[in-house]
Amino acid sequence: MSDSIIKMKGVTKEFPGVKALKSVDLNIYKGKIMALLGENGAGKSTLMKILTGVYEKTTGEIILNGKPVQIKNTREAQNMGIAIIHQELNLISNLSIGENIFLGREPVNSFGKIEWSKLYKAAKLIMDRLGITEKPETLVGELSIGKQQMVEIAKALSLNAQVIVMDEPTGALTDKETDSLFRVIRELKAEGRSIVYISHRLKEIFQICDDVTILRDGQFIAEYPINDVNEDKIIELMVGRKLSEQYPRINCQLGENLLEVKNLTNAYVKDISFSIRSGEIVGLAGLMGSGRTELARTIYGVYGKDKGEIIVQGKAVDIKSPGQAIRNGISYVSEDRKGNGVVLGLNIKENISLSVLQKLSGIFGIIDKKKEENAALDSIQGMSIKTSGVKQLVKNLSGGNQQKVSLSKSLMTGPKILILDEPTRGVDVGAKKEIYDIINQFKQAGMSIIMISSEIPEILGMSDRIMVMHEGRISGCIEREQADQERIMRLAVGQREVTI
Amino acid sequence: MKKALKEFLIKNKSFVVLVIFCIIVSIVNERFFTVSNILNILRQTSINSVIAVGMTFVILTGGIDLSVGSILAISGAVVAAMVSQGNNAFIAVIAALAIGAALGAFNGLIISKGKIQPFIATLGVMTLVRGYTLVFTDGKPISAGSSEAASAFSNIGAGYFLGIPLPIYIMIIVFGLAYYILKHTRTGRYVYSLGCNEEATIYSGINTDRIKILVYTISGLLAALAGIIITARLSSAQPQAGTGYELDAIAAVVLGGTSLAGGSGGIFGTVIGALIIGVLNNSLNLMDVSSYYQLLLKGLVILVAVLLDRKQKK
Numbered sequence A: 001m002s003d004s005i006i007k008m009k010g011v012t013k014e015f016p017g018v019k020a021l022k023s024v025d026l027n028i029y030k031g032k033i034m035a036l037l038g039e040n041g042a043g044k045s046t047l048m049k050i051l052t053g054v055y056e057k058t059t060g061e062i063i064l065n066g067k068p069v070q071i072k073n074t075r076e077a078q079n080m081g082i083a084i085i086h087q088e089l090n091l092i093s094n095l096s097i098g099e100n101i102f103l104g105r106e107p108v109n110s111f112g113k114i115e116w117s118k119l120y121k122a123a124k125l126i127m128d129r130l131g132i133t134e135k136p137e138t139l140v141g142e143l144s145i146g147k148q149q150m151v152e153i154a155k156a157l158s159l160n161a162q163v164i165v166m167d168e169p170t171g172a173l174t175d176k177e178t179d180s181l182f183r184v185i186r187e188l189k190a191e192g193r194s195i196v197y198i199s200h201r202l203k204e205i206f207q208i209c210d211d212v213t214i215l216r217d218g219q220f221i222a223e224y225p226i227n228d229v230n231e232d233k234i235i236e237l238m239v240g241r242k243l244s245e246q247y248p249r250i251n252c253q254l255g256e257n258l259l260e261v262k263n264l265t266n267a268y269v270k271d272i273s274f275s276i277r278s279g280e281i282v283g284l285a286g287l288m289g290s291g292r293t294e295l296a297r298t299i300y301g302v303y304g305k306d307k308g309e310i311i312v313q314g315k316a317v318d319i320k321s322p323g324q325a326i327r328n329g330i331s332y333v334s335e336d337r338k339g340n341g342v343v344l345g346l347n348i349k350e351n352i353s354l355s356v357l358q359k360l361s362g363i364f365g366i367i368d369k370k371k372e373e374n375a376a377l378d379s380i381q382g383m384s385i386k387t388s389g390v391k392q393l394v395k396n397l398s399g400g401n402q403q404k405v406s407l408s409k410s411l412m413t414g415p416k417i418l419i420l421d422e423p424t425r426g427v428d429v430g431a432k433k434e435i436y437d438i439i440n441q442f443k444q445a446g447m448s449i450i451m452i453s454s455e456i457p458e459i460l461g462m463s464d465r466i467m468v469m470h471e472g473r474i475s476g477c478i479e480r481e482q483a484d485q486e487r488i489m490r491l492a493v494g495q496r497e498v499t500i
Numbered sequence B: 001m002k003k004a005l006k007e008f009l010i011k012n013k014s015f016v017v018l019v020i021f022c023i024i025v026s027i028v029n030e031r032f033f034t035v036s037n038i039l040n041i042l043r044q045t046s047i048n049s050v051i052a053v054g055m056t057f058v059i060l061t062g063g064i065d066l067s068v069g070s071i072l073a074i075s076g077a078v079v080a081a082m083v084s085q086g087n088n089a090f091i092a093v094i095a096a097l098a099i100g101a102a103l104g105a106f107n108g109l110i111i112s113k114g115k116i117q118p119f120i121a122t123l124g125v126m127t128l129v130r131g132y133t134l135v136f137t138d139g140k141p142i143s144a145g146s147s148e149a150a151s152a153f154s155n156i157g158a159g160y161f162l163g164i165p166l167p168i169y170i171m172i173i174v175f176g177l178a179y180y181i182l183k184h185t186r187t188g189r190y191v192y193s194l195g196c197n198e199e200a201t202i203y204s205g206i207n208t209d210r211i212k213i214l215v216y217t218i219s220g221l222l223a224a225l226a227g228i229i230i231t232a233r234l235s236s237a238q239p240q241a242g243t244g245y246e247l248d249a250i251a252a253v254v255l256g257g258t259s260l261a262g263g264s265g266g267i268f269g270t271v272i273g274a275l276i277i278g279v280l281n282n283s284l285n286l287m288d289v290s291s292y293y294q295l296l297l298k299g300l301v302i303l304v305a306v307l308l309d310r311k312q313k314k
C-alpha cells in the first residue's frame, strides 16, 4: 500500500440540529486518485470543506505527512498545499477569467501595481492546458456554466497544490471538456499529486480513480481499491440496498397537443417549430451552447421573442414573463440552481411555496402558514428531501437536495407543461431513480415534459421522442425506437442525416 | 426555556446592547429612568422609527432610500400650507401622505423600470425634492396658523391620549403593521426573496418590479407621515426639516441587524436600533454633553454596536 499524504480520522461535524458526519475516516494516497462517493447529503462536501478549512470539525484528527494539523481557514489549507474546486461555483461574474483565477494572488510590481500582462499570460498557460479557448480577458459572467466550471478548475490548478479536491467537477461540462479535465488529472497524478474526486457519475470513477471511499448518512462505510469493486457493488454500499432498473420508462396513451411552438426566433434560437402531446416526454439533446437552455427560457418568458408563436392547448398565448408562463401552465426547472433555481437564503418551506403563494394565502395576502407547511412536508416526503425540517435554510442543504427543492417548487404550480433543464445534475443514483419515477407519474397524469439533458443515456432511457439542437436550430428529431447514441451525436454536431 | 432565551440573546445582540446601555445610563443619571423621560425618549424616537420602518422594507430588498428627509420636508410644507389656508386637517393629512407615496412610487419606477441604482436614483430625487421644497416655501417656515383646523392638526404631534403622547401610538401601530406584513403576508415574503436572489425570484414567477415600486412607495408614505408628525408638533413646517434623517434611519436599520445586502433582518431589529439611537441622544442631553461630542460618541456607538452584531462564520 502506498503511503498516505493525508489521513482524516474520526471526523465528526455537528450543525445545529444535524449531525452531518459521524466519525468518518478518509485516506488520501500520494500520487493516487481517491473517489469519495455517497448519496446526496451523505456528507461528502462537508468532509471536504473541513479538510480545506471552510468548516471547523467538531471532533477528529487530520494528519498531514504523519503530523497532526489544525486547518483553520482556506488560506491555511492552501499554504499546506490543499486546494478545492467547490460543488457550487464561487466566481465573480464581473471580473475577467484571469482576474478570477488569480483573485487575491495577483502578481504585483514593487509599487503594488498589478502586472496585468504577467497575470493574463499565466492565466493563458493554465487555460491552454485545460483547453479553454476563451480569451483570459473575457468576463466570467459571459460564460456558460460549463465554462465557468472550467475556470474554477483552472483556479485550483493555479495554486499548484499537492492535494486537489474536486467536488462534482464534471456536472456541467461537455464531453470534450470532461476529456480535457481527465487528461489533466492524469498528468497531475503522474506528477505525484493526489486528488479526491467526488461524482455521482460512476462511469467516471472507473475511468480515473484508484480507490473509492464510500459514505452513507454521514458514516464511513468502506474503502476499496477500485479493482475490487464493480458498479453494482458501489451502488449497494452507497444506498444500503440493491437498486432495480435505472430508467423506469413507461408507455402511456398520448393525448392532445398541449404545446405548440411555431417559428420561434430571437437572438439565441432560430426558427424553432415543434409540438408536444399530453403524456409525452421529449428529450432535448445537444451540445453545451446549442441553445437548449435558451429555447427553454424563451418559452418560459425570460427572454423575449422576435418572431414566432407559442400555442398552449390550441390557444396562442403571449408570454412575457415567467409569471405569465406559470399562469399558462408552463413551468421550468433551471439548470443553474444557485443562480436562479432556488433562493439559498430562504428556508425549504419558503422556497417550495414561492411560486404558489397566491394559492396559499387569503385576504390581504396573509399566508396560511399551516397550509404552507403541509405543502412543504408533502414535497419533502414525496421527494425524500434529506433535511432536519421545513425551516432549514436551503443554503445548508446538500447540492442534490437543493435540486429536489427546485423541482418541488416547480411542481407546486401544477404545470401542464414541464420543462426540466438538467433535472438530475448532481443527484445521486438512488434519487435519480426517484426523480424519474416522479417524472413518470406526471407523464401518466397527462403532463407534457421537455427534458434537457447532457447525459445521453438519460435522454435515451426516458424520452418518447428526441429532439436535437445545433447552433440555435433543431437539427433533427428522432423517434425513440430509432434513436441511439451515435445518431444523436451526429445531429448534435450539426451533421445532417444521411437518408439512404 | 433557558436555551430559548440564550438563543434569542445571541440572535439579538443589539437588544443586549440596548439593555446594558439603559442600565449604565440609569446608574449614572437618576433622571433617566423616570416615566416622563421614557415617554420623552419614545416620543422623540417616533419620527426616526417611522422613517426607519420604511427604510427597512427598502433595505431588505437590497436597496436604499436617501430621499426620505426631503420627502418629509415637502409633505410637512404641504400639510402646513393647506391647514393654514383653512382646509380640513384630515384632508390636508391625506394630501401630504399621497404626495409622499407618489414620490416614493416615482423612486420605485426609476429604479425598477429605468434600471437606475437605488443610491443614485434616490440621491437625485432627494436633491430635486429639497429644491422644490425651498421653492414652495420660499425658504421660510410655514406656520399652520391658529384656526380650529390648525389646533386639531397640532394634536397629531403634540396631543396625548391616556397620558401618552399620540406620536408614540402612531409609532407602535406602524411597527405592528410592518412586522405583520413582513412576517405573515405574501408581500413580505417577496421582499425577502427579492433581497436574497432577484433572479430566482423572477424565475419563480414573481413580478419583482412591482415589489420594488411598492417598497419605495411605503418608504415615501412613512417619510410623509413623519413629516406630518413633526409639523404638527411644531405647528409649522421648516424648509430644511429632515436634513440628514435618512442617515439616522439607515443607522437604526443596520443597528438592528438588517443586512445592507438585503434579504435578512426585520422590523424587530429596527425597533431596537431606533431605540438605541433615541436613548443615546437622550442620555447625552441629560448629561449635558456638548453637541460636538454627541456626534462623536454617536458615531462610535454605532460602529461598536454594528461590529458586535456581525455574525461570525461557521
Ligand SMILES: Nc1ncnc2c1ncn2[C@@H]1O[C@H](COP(=O)(O)OP(=O)(O)OP(=O)(O)O)[C@@H](O)[C@H]1O
Pocket: A015, A016, A018, A019, A020, A038, A039, A040, A041, A042, A043, A044, A045, A046, A047, A087, A386, A387, A395, A396, A397, A398, A399, A400, A401, A426, A428
Ligand atoms: N451549513 C450547514 N448547516 C446545517 N446543515 C448542513 C450545513 N451544511 C451541510 N449540512 C447538512 O449536512 C449533510 C451533509 O451535506 P453535504 O453537503 O456534505 O452532502 P453531500 O454528500 O455533499 O451531498 P450531495 O451529493 O448532494 O452534494 C446534509 O444533511 C446537509 O443538510
Ligand SMILES: [Mg+2]
Pocket: A044, A045, A046, A087, A167, A398, A399, A400
Ligand atoms: Mg456535495
